[in-house]
Amino acid sequence: MRGARIAVLTGAGVSTDSGIPDYRGEGAPVRTPMTVQRFLATEEARKRYWAGSHLGWRHFGSARPNAGHLALASLEAAGAVAGVVTQNVDGLHRRAGSRHVVELHGGMDRVVCLDCGQHYARQAIAEELTLLNPGIDLEKSVRQAPDGDVVVDDDVESMVIPVCTVCGGILKPDVVFFGEFVPAPTFQAAASLVAGADVFLVAGSSLIVNSGVRLIEQARRRKLPIIVVNRGVTKGDSRAAVKIDAGASETLTAFAEALGS
Structure with a gap:
């Protein structure tokens, strides 16, 4: 060298x-990762993903x-x-x-619209998620997972997720999902x-x-x-x-x- x-x-x-956390090392949590196919298939899947990702971002975003x-x-x-x-x-x-x-x-500190390609800072989306969901308390039933996500066991039906302010399209963290x-x-x-x-x-x-x-x-x-x-x-x-x-x-x-x- x-x-x-x-x-x-x-x-x-x-x-x-x-x-x-690591994905595969000793002590890594067993998990079923979100695939892009599941994310795109239903709003319920997107709500569950964003619920976990939002809670995990609080820890993930503060890592040094x-x-x-x-x-x-x-x-x-x-x-x-x-x-x-x-x-x-x-x-x-x-x-x-x-x-x-x-x-x-990709990077979890960025969010992209899948329809028009507009990019957002993750922190701005996190703040909007908090404003849109003031009464939801999901933290009592979560399991930590890698990449800033947590697994949410609660019902997420009432969760509101942001849409693109430019075209109303689907927002996704600017990372490569499985699939x-x-x-x-x-x-x-x-x-x-x-x-x-x-x-x-x-x-x-x-x-x-x-x-x-x-x-x-x-x-x-x-x-x-x-x-x-x-x-x-x-x-x-x-x-x-x-x-x-x-x-x-x-x-x-x-x-x-x-x-x-």
Whole structure:
């Protein structure tokens, strides 16, 4: 890694030290994720999703970058890291100071209209949800889940969800739901970052998601040294020149110290 341009891919394991649950690691909650097909199918599904997402945003939106995020930002500032591709939707890399960040799966701090494409700040939508639903008390029956969501067990029939102020269309967090594809321009930006690197570093990802596998395969074809940092087995272990079975925060911090950033 010394003297090399490093492209980084991060997953949920980078954010667990910020209090955001993992999907698949030890102790991760068992859940049935919202698919885009269910979200679009019925208003009841959208109400249940927004109820959970709204409650989860209070915790998710207050999460702070941890030592791993800060180490990567420091490495970028020192010229060692060319950029970060992340599978996370928490925005913590940007908030830590990383400037070249490709968010493969979007960001929970943004909301988009599925009909006209208008974008909104998530906080503005959160405030509107609170105003529209002053009497609903859902917090007594929730279960925390990853990505700022919680699972709501209460009836959500009376919940009112905002619509687009431009066209009246359906609003959705600007993230890639299960059943959706990563937008082609986004993946191309990630692939370009890997193409210009000398080393490919994977941190905190089990590489179960196809977009991560495609990037590590691109690195393998280019004969880049691949370093994998993750607690437990990943789908990239057989391709890695080095596998470090350890936490992301402490390992990335050690990298930053060793590389003099």
